[in-house]
Amino acid sequence: MLVPRVPTGVLALCLALTAAPAAEPLGASPRPAASVGLLDVVAPAYRDAVAQVVRQPTLSAKAADDEFTAHPGVYDWLLEHPDRASLAWRRMQVPCVEITDLGGGRFHWSDANGSELTWQTVGKFADGLVWYATGKVKPGTLLPMVPVRAVAVLRVPRERVDDKAAVFQPVLQVYLQTDSRAANAVLRMIGPAAPRMAEQGAEQLLLFFSGPARYLYRHPGESQRLLAPKGK
Numbered sequence: 001m002l003v004p005r006v007p008t009g010v011l012a013l014c015l016a017l018t019a020a021p022a023a024e025p026l027g028a029s030p031r032p033a034a035s036v037g038l039l040d041v042v043a044p045a046y047r048d049a050v051a052q053v054v055r056q057p058t059l060s061a062k063a064a065d066d067e068f069t070a071h072p073g074v075y076d077w078l079l080e081h082p083d084r085a086s087l088a089w090r091r092m093q094v095p096c097v098e099i100t101d102l103g104g105g106r107f108h109w110s111d112a113n114g115s116e117l118t119w120q121t122v123g124k125f126a127d128g129l130v131w132y133a134t135g136k137v138k139p140g141t142l143l144p145m146v147p148v149r150a151v152a153v154l155r156v157p158r159e160r161v162d163d164k165a166a167v168f169q170p171v172l173q174v175y176l177q178t179d180s181r182a183a184n185a186v187l188r189m190i191g192p193a194a195p196r197m198a199e200q201g202a203e204q205l206l207l208f209f210s211g212p213a214r215y216l217y218r219h220p221g222e223s224q225r226l227l228a229p230k231g232k
Contacts, residue, residue, distance in 0.1 A: 038130065038153060042123035046132050050122065053132075053151045057175035063202030065170045070213035072158065072166045074223070078209050079129065079154070080121070082107055088212040088226040096208075113138045114145060128155040150176045152205070165217065170210065171200050 042050050078085045082099050089096035101107045102118070110116035119133035131152040138145050153173045158166040216223050 031065075038123070040124045042130055046122040049149065050130065050132055050151050053177045054175050056177065058177050059198060059200035060173070060175045061202045062171070062173045063199050063206060064117050064172075065168070065206040065210050067167060067169045068210055068217075069161060069165055069167050070210070070217045071164060071220075074227075075156075075168060075209070075213040076158070077157075077227075078213055080105075082209075084227055084229075085209055085212055087230055089208075091226050092212070092215065095188055117148075117150075119150075127157050128153065130154075142184075146178050148176055148178045150174060167215075168210070170206055172206050174198075174202055174205075203228045 005130070009013040037049055038054065039051055078088075081101075083101045086096045086099045097109065097111065102108050104120075106118060106120045108116065108118045115135070115137045117133050117135035119131050121129050122132045123130035131150075131154070133152070134148070136145050136147050151174070154170060155172075156168055156170045158168050160166045212226060216226065
C-alpha cells in the first residue's frame with residue numbers, strides 16, 4: 001500500500017495555503033470568460049460567492065494525482081462522504097482527524113486551536129465537482145485566527161478498464177480567499193516557498209480520497225471493514 005502524508009484535517013489544503021505565503025496569488029486567476037463554464041454548474045445560491053473567490057483569490061494552487069486504478073463506485077462514493085474517507089484512513093492505522101457529517105451534504109472539521117471549516121458540493125459536471133468551504137483557521141501558534149473562503153474544483157477524467165474498474169488521474173484546482181491583513185503579511189514574508197507548499201497541500205487533498213480507493217481495489221475484502229459506519 002502507498003504510504004501517504006494524509007492531511008490531519010479535511011480540506012487541509014486550506015490550512016496549507018493559508019500558511020503558505022506569497023506576495024502575489026499563486027497561479028493566474030481565471031479570466032472571466034474562462035470561468036463561465038464553471039459557474040454554469042454551480043448552484044444559484046452559491047454562484048456569486050464562488051465567482052468572487054475564483055476571480056479574486058488570495059492564493060491558488062493546482063495539483064494532479066498519480067494515475068491509479070480503482071472501482072468507480074468506491075471512489076465516487078468517497079468523494080461524497082469525506083467523513084467515511086477519514087474513518088477509513090484511521091482504520092488503516094493512519095492518523096487522520098474526525099470529520100462530521102452535518103447532513104444535507106454539508107461537512108465540518110475543527111481542531112483544538114479553534115480552527116474550523118464547513119464545506120459542501122455546490123456543483124457537478126460530467127467528470128468532476130465543485131466544493132465551497134467557509135471557516136476560520138489558525139495557521140500557527142503565534143498567528144491570529146484567519147477567516148477563509150475556498151473553492152476547490154476537482155476534475156476526474158477516467159478510462160474504463162472493465163465493468164468494475166477504471167483508471168483515474170484527478171486534477172485539483174483550489175482558490176482561497178482571506179481579507180485578513182495579518183495573514184497577508186505572513187504570506188509576503190515567506191514568499192519563495194509558497195508555490196511548492198501550496199502544491200503539496202493540493203496533492204495531500206487528492207490523496208485523501210484516492211488512497212482508500214486504491215487500497216480497496218487491491219484488497220476488496222476489506223471494503224466492509226473500512227467503509228462501515230462509525231461504531232460498526
